[in-house]
Amino acid sequence: MIRKATAVWSGTGKEGAGTISTGSGVLSKTQYGFKSRFESGAGTNPEELIAAAHAGCFTMALAFQLQGAGFTPDELTTEAAVELVKEGDGFKISASKLTLTAKIPGIDEAKFAELAGNAEKGCPVSKVLNAEITLDWTLN
Structure with missing residues (x-):
């Protein structure tokens, strides 16, 4: 059994932004970035x-x-x-x-x-x- 997910990132680590998608489609281009990871921004991490x-x-x-x-x-x-x-x-x-x-x-x-x-x-x-x-x- 293999499960897959994909992350796409554009820009620098701090100012850039990315999306995460899962093979099942439950997450589809769900945003993540510096603020959602290290501060209180929108998106996941x-x-x-x-x-x-x-x-x-x-x-x-x-x-x-x-x-x-x-x-x-x-x-x-x-x-x-x-x-x-x-x-x-x-x-x-x-x-x-x-x-x-x-x-x-x-x-x-x-x-x-x-x-x-x-x-x-x-x-x-x-x-x-x-x-x-x-x-x-x-x-x-």
Whole structure:
């Protein structure tokens, strides 16, 4: 399975602008640039897209972990906060902090913690990130 995306950029790093498109068409010439990445400008940025990918990947992985253990969640809500920090002359993603709120009938906290930990470690996006990954959760 191969998934593709395309980025197109024109101009300098600070004054230029770009667009990102995905093979599925969900993103189609979605704008990004210096302001959307380092300030509060319109558009998206790579770190936001990584956060969305990590939240989605982890949440689906947890749903499969729960299914395998015989549980069906009413709702799983995950926020991923990806941190971009200065490193030398450039930047690096230092962390992805997952915050999960889960509503799952009939599960105890110990079993949930085990399954959530398995999902965090087994999620393909977690595996590709060279960053500290943390998981905080609330079980309702």
